[in-house]
Every structure is written in C-alpha cells, then in structure tokens.
Amino acid sequence: MKPVDWFTQVLEVAAALAAAPLFQGWVNQCRAWLQNRRAPPLLQTYRGLRKLFHKDAVIALHASPLFRAAPYVVFSAMLAAAAIIPSMGTRLPFSAAADAIALVGLFATARVFLSLAAMDIGTPFGTLGARREMMVGFLAEPALLMVVFVTALISATTSLPVMSERMATQSLALSPSLAFTAVAFTMVLLAENGRIPIDNPATHLELTMIHEAMLLEYSARHLALMEWSAALKLFNYACIGFALFIPWGPAMGGAGPFALSAAIPALALKLAAAGGALALIETLSAKLRVFRAPEFLATAFLFAVLGLLVHLLLGA
Amino acid sequence: MAATPFVLQLLNALAALLLLLSFAMLAQRRVVTLVNLFAMQGALLCAATLLLAWRTGEGNLYVSAALTFAVKVVALPRLLHRLIRRLGVYWDTEPLLNIPGTMLIGVLIVVFSFGLAQPISALASTATRSAVGIAVAVILLAFLTMITRRKAMSQVVGFLSMENGLFFGAMSATYGMPMIVELGVALDVLVAMLVLGVFFFQIREQFDSLDLEKLEERGGER
Amino acid sequence: MIATLASPLDAILALLGVWLVIGVAGLVRPMNLRIAGRSLFPLGALCGLAIAAIAAASLGLPVERIQLPIGLPDLPMHLRLDALSAVFLVLLGAAGAGISMFGAGYFRSGQGTPPGLLCFQYHVFLASMGVVLLADDAYGFMVAWETMALSSYFLVIAQHRLAEIRRAGFLYLMMAHVGALAILLCFGVLQGGSWLFTFDAMRAAHVSPLWAGAAFLLALVGFGAKGGLVPMHAWLPEAHPAAPSPVSALMSGVMLKMAVYGMIRVAFDLEGGLAWWWGLVPIGLGLFSAIYGIVFAAVQTDMKRLLAFSSIENVGILFTGLGLAMVFRGAAMPTLAALALLAVLYHALNHAFMKSLLFLGTGSVLHSTGERNLGRLGGLIHRMPWVAWLTLVGALAIAGLPPLNGFVSEWLLLQAFLYAHALPYPFVNMLLPLCVGVVALVAALAGYVMVKFFGVVFLGQPRERSLADAHDAGILERVGLAWLAFGCVALGLAPAPVVAALSHVGVQLGVGALPHNGAPWWMLVPFDTGQATYAPSIFAGALLAGILLATAMVRVFHHRRARRAPPWSCGFGALTGRMQDTAEGFGQPIRHLFTPFFAMRRSLPSPFDAAPRYQVDIGDRFWNALYAPLGPFIDRLAGGFAALQRGRISVYLLYALATLCVLLALVL
Structure with a gap:
C-alpha cells in the first residue's frame, strides 16, 4: 500500500462525513423544486445538525445504556461502510477487511441496533417503528444480497473495489442482467433509506412513519448522530450504486494523485445526478401502505433474480 | 470475456426485456395494462426482428417484422381494447394463486426452460441461439398466465403472448419460419381473435359474466 | 500436559471416565445441593475444558485407534480419534464447560428430580456424547447413542410432576427411537454383506448405488430426527422448553450437533460411492427446515420455544451446507467441497456457543421471574444487566451480524454458494445460485427474530409488576454465560486460525482443502486475496475506533449535558408497560406474509365485549398432516x-x- 492509498482512504471517509448532509440537502432541494415549493437552503441540514449538537440532551427516565450507545454504534457502522466503498479510489487499505457481503452485514448490524434502541424506552411508537423497520429490513436484505451476488458472479469476486474495477473494464456495453440488478438495487435503496414508496422522510404522522418513529425519543447530540448516520447511509448506498453500476470515475488501480483529483468532481457529478433522480422518483410515486411494502421488495428481489438468470443464460 | 458484437448485445437485451415483460404480465391484475404489456411485447419482437434482418440481410425478416408490427402492435391491441370497453372487463378478480407464489413458480419455470433449451441452442447454428431459452420461458410463462387467471379476457392475452414466444423462438433458432407459415400463423391468430371476440359476447349473454368459474359450474349439467 | 503423558485418545477417554465418576459421585448424597450442584458441576466444567484442549491439540495429528475389551466377549469396542471427532469433541467440551459452570449455579433443590440424580444424568449424557464421537463400530455407536437419548430423556422430564412435560418427554423418546431404528438399519445396509459392523469394514465395503442411496436416506431420517430436520422436528419445540435450561442448552447446543456429526460421518467417511445428486436432498430439506424454523420462531410467544424453533433453522442451514459439500465433492470440485464442509463445521461450533448462551440466558430470566411467556416480560436490562448484555452478544451472533461469529459461517456458506453456478449439471447450476436468496432471507429473518426476542424480554418497560423483584444471575451462572459469550466473540474475531484447524477434517476425509494463499493470520481468505477477504478483527477495530472517535468528538467539541425526563412519545402522556408492542404484535407481519405456513386459529373479540380478548393459536401443519393421524x-x-x-x-x-x-x- 502506497501513501497515496492511505490518503485516498482517509479522504474518502472524511468526504463521506462532510458531504453526506450536503447530499441529503441536495435531494431535499430537488424535491422542493419538483414539487413547486420553496427550497430550503442547501446547507440547512448542517444547521440542523449544529443546532442539535448544541442542545442539552433529554433522555427518558428508564433508558438503558443501550439507548445511549446505539447512536454511536450506528454512526460508526456507517463510517466503516464509507471506508469500504470505493467512491474515490479502488486501492483502499481498509477494504480488505470486509467484502460486499460483510457490507450487507454491517448495514444489518446498524439496523438491529437502531431497532433495539427504539424498543428500549418502551413507547408504542418506538416498538411499532422497530417492528416495521425490521420487516422492511428482512425483505430488503435478501434483495440486496442477491444484487451483490449477481454483480459478484459477473466480476468473479466479492471484494467491492475489485468488483468496481472489473465492472469498469468489462467488454459488454449493454448488459441486461446488470440493468435488472440496477433496478433492484434502486428499489432496495428506496426501501432501506426510508424513501417514499416505503416510508416518507418528511412525515411526522405517527401511524405511517417508520424511521422517524424510531427516533422519537432521541434528542440533541444523539438525534444529531442518528440523523447524520441516516444521511451517511443514503450517501453510502448511492456510492455502492456508483461502484457497481457506474464505476467510471474513481482512481483505478495504483493511479496517482492526479487520478484522485479527477475522481472528486466525477463523484460530485454523479451524486448531483443521483440526487436529482432520487427526488424525481420520490415525486412521481406515492407512498405504499405498509403491507404493500413486501410486494415492492419482492419485485426488487425478482429483478435481481431475473438478472441472475439472464446472466447465467446469456452470459450478459 | 470475449467481446460480443454490439448488435448481438442489443438482441440479448431485447430478449431479456421480453422475459421481463412476461413476468410483468404474470403479475398484472389489470386487464387494460395486460393488453398494453402485450403490445409492448409485440413492439420488442418487431424491433428484434428488424435488428436480425439488418444483421443477416434476410429480406423475409423485414416482411415478418412489418407483419408483427401490423398485427401485434396495432391491430390486436386495438381490437382487445375495444372488446374490453364494450364488455366492461377492466379488472381480473383475485388470481387463483397469490402473486409471490406465481412469481416463484415463474422463476422455477425459467430455470426449467433454460435447462431445457441448452441442448436446442447447442444444435442451432445461429448467433442468437442463447435466446432460445428465453423464448421457451416466454411460452411457458404465458401458459402460467393463462392458468392463473379467471377471466377469459386475460386468458386470451396469455394465449397471444404464447404465440409471441413461439415466434421469438423460431426467429432465434433458425432466423424465422418460412414466410408462408408465418403468414398463416398471423392470419390464424387474427381469425382466432375474432372468433373469440364473438365467443365472449355469447358467453356474457349466457352467464352475465366473463368469469370462467361460471362455465365450470355449468360443466356438470350438460 | 496430559497430552504429553499419554496419547490424546487415552487422555480423552480418561476424562470421559472422570465425567462418569463425577456423575456417580452425585449419587452419594443426592439431596445435597452444595456437593452435587456447587462443586461437582464446576469439576465437570474443568473436565470439559481439558477435553476441548486435548482434542484441539490433536487436530493435526494422525488418526488414532484403540480397542477396549468392553461389551460382548467377541465384540470389543473400537474407538477412533480423527479430525472430525476431534472438532466435535472440542465443541462438546468447550460448550459443555460453559453450560456446566452455569448449571452449577442454576440447579436448585425443590420439586422434581433431586440435584444429585440430575448431576448423574447430566454427566452420563455428556460422557455418552463423547463416546458417540469416538465410537468406531456400529455397536459402540448405537449403545452410546441410546444412552445419550435415554439420559437426555430423564433430564427433560426433571419436572416430571407436570403432565405436559411428561408428554413432551414421551414424544422426544419416541422420536429418538424411531431415529435410532433408522440409523441401525442404515448401518445394516452399509456393512455391505460382510456382516462386520466396525466402521473400517463399512469404509471398505462395496455397496451398490441403490443400497448406498437407501442407506443415505435412512441416515438422513435417523440423524434428521435427532437434529430436528423438518418434517421430523415435531419433538424439538416440545422437549427443549420442557427441560431445565442448562439441559435445553446442552440438547440444543451440543446434542443436535451429534446428528450433524453422524451425518458427516456417514456421508463423507463411511459411504464411498454416493452419487452427487443425493446431496440435493439435504439441501432441499435443509433450506425448507431453515425457513420453516425461523418463520415459526418469529411467531412464538414462549421464549424457549422461540429458541427451539431457531435451532431447527440452524440445523437446516447445517444440512444445507452439508448437501452442498456433497454436491461439490461429487462434481470433483474439492476446494468448494472443502469450503462448504468448513462452513458446516464452523457453524456447528458457532451454534453450540450462541444457542447455549441464549438458552442459559432464558434460564436466568426464568429463575428470577418465573415467566417464560414473552408477553409478561420486559425491561429486564435494568434488573439483570449481566444476563442482558451477555445474552445480547448471543442474540447478535445468532442474527449473523458481523463482527461476531454467526456471520463468519454465513459468509463461508455464501461464498460456497457463489460458485455453485460452475457445477457441470444443468438445472442444478441455476437452482443452487437461487438458493442464496433463501439463505439470505433466513439470515435476515433471524435478525428479526432476535430483535423480537431481545427487545421484548430485556428492553422497554416491565409488562408485569412482579418483574420489579427480578434479580441478576449469581456468580457461577455469570461465569458460564461469560465463557460462552467470549467464545462467540473469539470465534468471530479470529476466524482464520479456526478455519485452519477445521480444514484438517476436509483433508482427512479426502474431501479437499482450501488453497494456500499466504494470508496473514488475522485475515480470512478462502481462495485468493482478489476474490474475497474478511478480516473481522480489523473490522471490529474500525467499528470501535469509529465509536471512540464519535464519542470524543462529541465530548471535546460540545458538551455532555443530559437530563432525565419522562418519555415523550409524541406527547401522548401516561404510558404503561402494557401499551408496548407485544410478542404477538411482532409476529403479526410474519403471520401475514407467511400465512400458508401456519395452521392458524384466531378469535377476534366483538366490539361489544366488556373484557375483550384477542387470541391466536398457531398450529403446525406438519403435526396435523403427519403426526396427528x-x-x-x-x-x-x-x-x-x-x-x-x-x-x-x-x-x-x-x-x-x-x-x-x-x-x-x-x-x-
């Protein structure tokens, strides 16, 4: 590992930390534009975080240490995920510690801690949210794993940076199996990040919310960490999508600092486009009833399975 | 990985989309959408035929592409839409098997037909032979669509989709059937459609419904 | 030290003898809790640790045999220690040590079997499992197998005054005997006309493919019945909750692995000429058991039943991996076969630790609250922090979350599945990759079940007043729990040495070995570094570093003020413990999604009911269709x-x- 690789690694994590709220702000802004509302400033998410960090924390009387520890665990899991995903360069020293399957596991760990923390206070909303989150989770995880599996089959590896490199250099220009898998991945992204067909990030209507219901009892710095992790999660998912399906841009192999400096604008461009697309999808679709969520995610799973089958048959 | 020519990649992509549409038809509960999906399948088929014609330079294929377009994209869907409007059948009732179950069987059918098509595609000498499996899958999935529906209307669409699969299979295995056969089949399909249309009205007058369960109830009476 | 004095096999036999002696010593003063419980059980635990250590040390050594002049005049008992036996002996000793330690503090005098008798049955149970693992002829195997079944039966009915426990025990005994019969027949087929019942004769015998298949099916029925493979699972969710918790832990964590051991022994060692496609049978049954078990676990309201169903799931996964290894071996793909077998062995070890830990955790809860029903528990993390946090480790591990141990075996199994498309058989090479979806679904559902289990029992507010008197586990119990939790963490953080040790089994059985790739000891690399790597210690270190970083940042740059207030709950006000989501509520999405699995009877209250009660009974379709008639x-x-x-x-x-x-x- 050369020093530049370590530099890329640190830069990636730092960029994820810094840019994740920005990306969320960007999605919110696009959404507002598309819905003919006045958009909040781009930096509003940062202001929100800053405000929360400065407040005094209020913790429920009978909260256990688990409740206070969970934000840190979730946040740390998202940071670790950001360190694995090759968003700027593919020679990441840390990525050998975990492959794509471990990444799926990492997201599951974060989800379990989030749900456990939501159950800790024992309010009806918290447990309801935890239950729903776990339901969406257990449906989304197979679909996500199937996506990983198809891309792993195509690139003959489960190591995310190597996958990304091989995807970037493969000879096929048009791959239906990858296209199907990308659709599946997008659906999983929507579900896992509490986006519109499954959950509404803007709602605070008790009976329909999932993610927000779990955070109801959090305040101040804990809430800030949770919201920051949610932003990081969205950012991470977007970067996984880039690494698998739009792999061009990051510094490949042992490329030097120049490639890295080209990777940053490429990532920014991709994020801007992805944010716009996400806002468009959210604007165009309506929220599903909770019990339609399984159908939605089963469709995602089916897409991934079709991608697998088409790949096995056509080799494409 | 050996580089595949772009046209073939495109054909493969079309084949994959065809398969996707078959699954969409399997899952679709609205009859109107079902017909639209069928039209889209026809359009894809037409595009695939055109591409193949361009690549192989066989004039016959241009004619069959035109025929596909005229019959399956324009004529039949219009006919079906009119029937739907006149009969007032917009929704299929709850399918016989729930959707995830149907999808699961569908996936198994695809695996089965891919395995089945392996020897066929090994025999075929065409460049598109790997698509034979998809053609078989489309046929069997259309069959499944017919089995899991209650309304006669959706069954007819399933039947027509099956014909699409046959057509695609012939095309990818041997670059299309002889012209005369193709013409005959197209005519057959049209006539069958007309006959079925008349049939629908008869059924509805008799039973006040297009639900096939009514027919089953009458089965025992003679 | 003992290993240097005598050969490992002798030492292990001596230690098994010590277990028997401890058991008999319990009979001297059967009513004396202090002797039987507090001192004999820890001795047994030490003995287990020694067995585990010796067996682990023997892993690289050549096969060792011995004949003991026990039994009928002309039929000496053949014993044999090879890598496969050694791995399961490690499992037995190490998991048994934790359970014994816990048991030392757990058993009380009172109703049911006196503690001394329990001590005897318990140690006979342990020793008989040891002999099962060492036996090298059908006689010795069957005698030990039946001793194991009988001693565990008596342990199950320790509370024999309760009719339902007697019924559960009877069901267990019956299934155990049906299974034993099938195994006996299997050995009868395997001897192949030589009428010699040593395992060596079976290895040498030539059995026609048809008979080999029959023997394999018989073994699958026999060992499947012991392991709780669907549809032979009916006894498991009855017997495991009925037994005292350390016994449940021993049965679920260790005894079920004896079935896996037997299956591996038959399929990979004794039977030579088995066609590859027989492997599809355990894959199919295993996947079905896995999904069946976990779906049923998700709707349970009794915490021990929930864990019992989760055991069915895990046994299903074990059999799936076993079948996969058979298919790969038949297709002459030794590396992948070795990988799948490794996944099975690793998961067996993992499950022994995590399931024992969870069962013991429920034991502590049961002792301190007297409740098994999830609907009457809650908030115990405040009253029983030791038990809660240690159980949390087990729950996270069994949910297959990195960096704990459950994830490692799941990862290995998924890696094996990833290459199933390279199999030279049509249909199968497409179906098996699809099975990944099922494995993933099961793993994700396990997460759901564990959130339900842990969340409802330990988090939230107490659902009953009486829970306020709950007390934490005693020191001996804590030691047992901590040992098992330590095992979960250690197996999770250092998989590469474990894998290196386990791969002796594949080599010795002639299945295959993983390639040497010069990976460092902290990194798990099944093939080569470009394909897949997993370094959980680094991974866990990064997680920890992230946590510390976040904490430090928050503390340094901001403040750490916090005040306590009543929960907000959208301003809803007066909250009681009864308003939380229940175990039934948690099962509801699963009931909804997997309706065809259940034979459900639901009674909804009418709107005019003064005291409305909602009740749902979830029956087992297999019970109705197969057992009831x-x-x-x-x-x-x-x-x-x-x-x-x-x-x-x-x-x-x-x-x-x-x-x-x-x-x-x-x-x-």
Whole structure:
C-alpha cells in the first residue's frame, strides 16, 4: 500500500462525513423544486445538525445504556461502510477487511441496533417503528444480497473495489442482467433509506412513519448522530450504486494523485445526478401502505433474480 | 470475456426485456395494462426482428417484422381494447394463486426452460441461439398466465403472448419460419381473435359474466 | 500436559471416565445441593475444558485407534480419534464447560428430580456424547447413542410432576427411537454383506448405488430426527422448553450437533460411492427446515420455544451446507467441497456457543421471574444487566451480524454458494445460485427474530409488576454465560486460525482443502486475496475506533449535558408497560406474509365485549398432516392385535398348538 492509498482512504471517509448532509440537502432541494415549493437552503441540514449538537440532551427516565450507545454504534457502522466503498479510489487499505457481503452485514448490524434502541424506552411508537423497520429490513436484505451476488458472479469476486474495477473494464456495453440488478438495487435503496414508496422522510404522522418513529425519543447530540448516520447511509448506498453500476470515475488501480483529483468532481457529478433522480422518483410515486411494502421488495428481489438468470443464460 | 458484437448485445437485451415483460404480465391484475404489456411485447419482437434482418440481410425478416408490427402492435391491441370497453372487463378478480407464489413458480419455470433449451441452442447454428431459452420461458410463462387467471379476457392475452414466444423462438433458432407459415400463423391468430371476440359476447349473454368459474359450474349439467 | 503423558485418545477417554465418576459421585448424597450442584458441576466444567484442549491439540495429528475389551466377549469396542471427532469433541467440551459452570449455579433443590440424580444424568449424557464421537463400530455407536437419548430423556422430564412435560418427554423418546431404528438399519445396509459392523469394514465395503442411496436416506431420517430436520422436528419445540435450561442448552447446543456429526460421518467417511445428486436432498430439506424454523420462531410467544424453533433453522442451514459439500465433492470440485464442509463445521461450533448462551440466558430470566411467556416480560436490562448484555452478544451472533461469529459461517456458506453456478449439471447450476436468496432471507429473518426476542424480554418497560423483584444471575451462572459469550466473540474475531484447524477434517476425509494463499493470520481468505477477504478483527477495530472517535468528538467539541425526563412519545402522556408492542404484535407481519405456513386459529373479540380478548393459536401443519393421524392409526393396529388377546386360557393353548403344528410342518 502506497501513501497515496492511505490518503485516498482517509479522504474518502472524511468526504463521506462532510458531504453526506450536503447530499441529503441536495435531494431535499430537488424535491422542493419538483414539487413547486420553496427550497430550503442547501446547507440547512448542517444547521440542523449544529443546532442539535448544541442542545442539552433529554433522555427518558428508564433508558438503558443501550439507548445511549446505539447512536454511536450506528454512526460508526456507517463510517466503516464509507471506508469500504470505493467512491474515490479502488486501492483502499481498509477494504480488505470486509467484502460486499460483510457490507450487507454491517448495514444489518446498524439496523438491529437502531431497532433495539427504539424498543428500549418502551413507547408504542418506538416498538411499532422497530417492528416495521425490521420487516422492511428482512425483505430488503435478501434483495440486496442477491444484487451483490449477481454483480459478484459477473466480476468473479466479492471484494467491492475489485468488483468496481472489473465492472469498469468489462467488454459488454449493454448488459441486461446488470440493468435488472440496477433496478433492484434502486428499489432496495428506496426501501432501506426510508424513501417514499416505503416510508416518507418528511412525515411526522405517527401511524405511517417508520424511521422517524424510531427516533422519537432521541434528542440533541444523539438525534444529531442518528440523523447524520441516516444521511451517511443514503450517501453510502448511492456510492455502492456508483461502484457497481457506474464505476467510471474513481482512481483505478495504483493511479496517482492526479487520478484522485479527477475522481472528486466525477463523484460530485454523479451524486448531483443521483440526487436529482432520487427526488424525481420520490415525486412521481406515492407512498405504499405498509403491507404493500413486501410486494415492492419482492419485485426488487425478482429483478435481481431475473438478472441472475439472464446472466447465467446469456452470459450478459 | 470475449467481446460480443454490439448488435448481438442489443438482441440479448431485447430478449431479456421480453422475459421481463412476461413476468410483468404474470403479475398484472389489470386487464387494460395486460393488453398494453402485450403490445409492448409485440413492439420488442418487431424491433428484434428488424435488428436480425439488418444483421443477416434476410429480406423475409423485414416482411415478418412489418407483419408483427401490423398485427401485434396495432391491430390486436386495438381490437382487445375495444372488446374490453364494450364488455366492461377492466379488472381480473383475485388470481387463483397469490402473486409471490406465481412469481416463484415463474422463476422455477425459467430455470426449467433454460435447462431445457441448452441442448436446442447447442444444435442451432445461429448467433442468437442463447435466446432460445428465453423464448421457451416466454411460452411457458404465458401458459402460467393463462392458468392463473379467471377471466377469459386475460386468458386470451396469455394465449397471444404464447404465440409471441413461439415466434421469438423460431426467429432465434433458425432466423424465422418460412414466410408462408408465418403468414398463416398471423392470419390464424387474427381469425382466432375474432372468433373469440364473438365467443365472449355469447358467453356474457349466457352467464352475465366473463368469469370462467361460471362455465365450470355449468360443466356438470350438460 | 496430559497430552504429553499419554496419547490424546487415552487422555480423552480418561476424562470421559472422570465425567462418569463425577456423575456417580452425585449419587452419594443426592439431596445435597452444595456437593452435587456447587462443586461437582464446576469439576465437570474443568473436565470439559481439558477435553476441548486435548482434542484441539490433536487436530493435526494422525488418526488414532484403540480397542477396549468392553461389551460382548467377541465384540470389543473400537474407538477412533480423527479430525472430525476431534472438532466435535472440542465443541462438546468447550460448550459443555460453559453450560456446566452455569448449571452449577442454576440447579436448585425443590420439586422434581433431586440435584444429585440430575448431576448423574447430566454427566452420563455428556460422557455418552463423547463416546458417540469416538465410537468406531456400529455397536459402540448405537449403545452410546441410546444412552445419550435415554439420559437426555430423564433430564427433560426433571419436572416430571407436570403432565405436559411428561408428554413432551414421551414424544422426544419416541422420536429418538424411531431415529435410532433408522440409523441401525442404515448401518445394516452399509456393512455391505460382510456382516462386520466396525466402521473400517463399512469404509471398505462395496455397496451398490441403490443400497448406498437407501442407506443415505435412512441416515438422513435417523440423524434428521435427532437434529430436528423438518418434517421430523415435531419433538424439538416440545422437549427443549420442557427441560431445565442448562439441559435445553446442552440438547440444543451440543446434542443436535451429534446428528450433524453422524451425518458427516456417514456421508463423507463411511459411504464411498454416493452419487452427487443425493446431496440435493439435504439441501432441499435443509433450506425448507431453515425457513420453516425461523418463520415459526418469529411467531412464538414462549421464549424457549422461540429458541427451539431457531435451532431447527440452524440445523437446516447445517444440512444445507452439508448437501452442498456433497454436491461439490461429487462434481470433483474439492476446494468448494472443502469450503462448504468448513462452513458446516464452523457453524456447528458457532451454534453450540450462541444457542447455549441464549438458552442459559432464558434460564436466568426464568429463575428470577418465573415467566417464560414473552408477553409478561420486559425491561429486564435494568434488573439483570449481566444476563442482558451477555445474552445480547448471543442474540447478535445468532442474527449473523458481523463482527461476531454467526456471520463468519454465513459468509463461508455464501461464498460456497457463489460458485455453485460452475457445477457441470444443468438445472442444478441455476437452482443452487437461487438458493442464496433463501439463505439470505433466513439470515435476515433471524435478525428479526432476535430483535423480537431481545427487545421484548430485556428492553422497554416491565409488562408485569412482579418483574420489579427480578434479580441478576449469581456468580457461577455469570461465569458460564461469560465463557460462552467470549467464545462467540473469539470465534468471530479470529476466524482464520479456526478455519485452519477445521480444514484438517476436509483433508482427512479426502474431501479437499482450501488453497494456500499466504494470508496473514488475522485475515480470512478462502481462495485468493482478489476474490474475497474478511478480516473481522480489523473490522471490529474500525467499528470501535469509529465509536471512540464519535464519542470524543462529541465530548471535546460540545458538551455532555443530559437530563432525565419522562418519555415523550409524541406527547401522548401516561404510558404503561402494557401499551408496548407485544410478542404477538411482532409476529403479526410474519403471520401475514407467511400465512400458508401456519395452521392458524384466531378469535377476534366483538366490539361489544366488556373484557375483550384477542387470541391466536398457531398450529403446525406438519403435526396435523403427519403426526396427528399416526396416533389413531397405531391405535387401530393395536386394536387388531388386541383381538388376539382373549384372556381365555383355552385360546392361548390353541395358539400354542397352532404354532407347534406350523413349526413341525416346517421342520419335518
């Protein structure tokens, strides 16, 4: 590992930390534009975080240490995920510690801690949210794993940076199996990040919310960490999508600092486009009833399975 | 990985989309959408035929592409839409098997037909032979669509989709059937459609419904 | 140290003998809790640790055999220690040590079997499992196997005054015997006409493919019945909750692995000429058991039943991996076969630790609250922090979350599945990659179940007033729990040395080995570094560093003020423990999604009910379809035989006369 690789690694994590709220702000802004509302400033998410960090924390009387520890665990899991995903360069020293399957596991760990923390206070909303989150989770995880599996089959590896490199250099220009898998991945992204067909990030209507219901009892710095992790999660998912399906841009192999400096604008461009697309999808679709969520995610799973089958048959 | 020519990649992509549409038809509960999906399948088929014609330079294929377009994209869907409007059948009732179950069987059918098509595609000498499996899958999935529906209307669409699969299979295995056969089949399909249309009205007058369960109830009476 | 004095096999035999002696010592003063419970059980735990250590040390050594002049005059008992036995001995010793330690603090005098007798049964149970693992002939194996079944039966019915426990025990005994019968028949087929029942003779025997298949099916039925493979699972969710918790832990964590051991022994060692496609049978049954078990676990309201169903799931996964290894071996893909077998062995070890830990955790809860029903628990993390946090480790591990151990075996299995498309068989090479979806679904559902289990029992607010008196586990119990939790963490963080040790099994059985790739000890690399790597210690370190970083940042740059207030809950006000989501509520999405799995009876209250009650009964379709009709059938059969018994002396004399005539006619 050369020093530049370590530099890329640190830069990636730092960029994820810094840019994740920005990306969320960007999605919110696009959404507002598309819905003919006045958009909040781009930096509003940062202001929100800053405000929360400065407040005094209020913790429920009978909260256990688990409740206070969970934000840190979730946040740390998202940071670790950001360190694995090759968003700027593919020679990441840390990525050998975990492959794509471990990444799926990492997201599951974060989800379990989030749900456990939501159950800790024992309010009806918290447990309801935890239950729903776990339901969406257990449906989304197979679909996500199937996506990983198809891309792993195509690139003959489960190591995310190597996958990304091989995807970037493969000879096929048009791959239906990858296209199907990308659709599946997008659906999983929507579900896992509490986006519109499954959950509404803007709602605070008790009976329909999932993610927000779990955070109801959090305040101040804990809430800030949770919201920051949610932003990081969205950012991470977007970067996984880039690494698998739009792999061009990051510094490949042992490329030097120049490639890295080209990777940053490429990532920014991709994020801007992805944010716009996400806002468009959210604007165009309506929220599903909770019990339609399984159908939605089963469709995602089916897409991934079709991608697998088409790949096995056509080799494409 | 050996580089595949772009046209073939495109054909493969079309084949994959065809398969996707078959699954969409399997899952679709609205009859109107079902017909639209069928039209889209026809359009894809037409595009695939055109591409193949361009690549192989066989004039016959241009004619069959035109025929596909005229019959399956324009004529039949219009006919079906009119029937739907006149009969007032917009929704299929709850399918016989729930959707995830149907999808699961569908996936198994695809695996089965891919395995089945392996020897066929090994025999075929065409460049598109790997698509034979998809053609078989489309046929069997259309069959499944017919089995899991209650309304006669959706069954007819399933039947027509099956014909699409046959057509695609012939095309990818041997670059299309002889012209005369193709013409005959197209005519057959049209006539069958007309006959079925008349049939629908008869059924509805008799039973006040297009639900096939009514027919089953009458089965025992003679 | 002992290993240097004598050979490992001798040492292990001696230690198994010590277990028996400890058991007998318990009988001297059966009612004395201090001797039987507090001192003999820890001794047993030490003995288990020693067995585990010796077996682990013997892993690289050549196979060792011994003949003991026990049994019938001309039938000495053959014993053999190879890598496969050693791995399962490690499992038995290490998991058994934790359970014994816990058991030392757990057993109380009171109703049911006296502690000394329990101590005897418990240690006989342990020793018989050891002999099962060492046996090298069918006689010794069957004797040990039946001893294991009987001793565990008596342990299950420790509370024999309760009718339902007697019923559960009876069901268990019956299934155990049906299974044992199948295993016996399997050995009968495997000897292949030589009529020698040593395992060596079976290895050398040539059995026709048809008979080999029959033997394999018989083994699958026999070991499947012991392991709780669907549809032979009916006894498991009854017997495991009925037993005292350390016994449940031992049965679920260790005894089920004996079934896996037996299956590996038969399929990979004793049977040579088995066609590859027989492997599809355990894959199919295993996947179905896995999904069936976990779906049922998700809707349970009794915490021990929930864990029992989760055991069915894990056994399903074990059998799936086993079948996969068979398919790969048949297709002459030794590396992948070795990988799948490794996944099985690793998961067996993992499950021994995590499931024992969870069962013991429920034991502590049961002791301190007297409740098994999830609907009457809650908020115990405040009253029982030790138990809660240690159980949390087990729950996270069994949910397959990195960086704990459950994830490692899941990862290995998924890696094996990833290359199933390279199999040279049509259909199968497409179906098996699809099975990944099922494995993933099961793993994700396991997460759901564990959130339900842990969340409802330990988090939230107490659902009953009486829970306020709950007390934490005693010191001996804590040591047992901590040891098992430590095992979960260690197996999770250092998988590469474990994998290196386990791969002796694949080499010795001739299945195959993983390639040497010069990976460092902290990194798990099944093939080569470009394909897949997993370094959980680094991974965990990064997680920890992230946590510390976040904490430090928050503390340094901001403040750490916090005040306590009543929960907000959208301003809803007066909250009670009864308003939380229940175990039934948590099961509801699963009931909704997997309706066809359940035979459900639901009674909804009418809107005019003064005291409305919602009740849902979830039945097992297999019970209704397979087991329930069996009873009347056997009754009728027995009725037929009863017709012969007239109770009149002349009728019996008539039988004797008829028999005599027939025999005379035959002989003359």
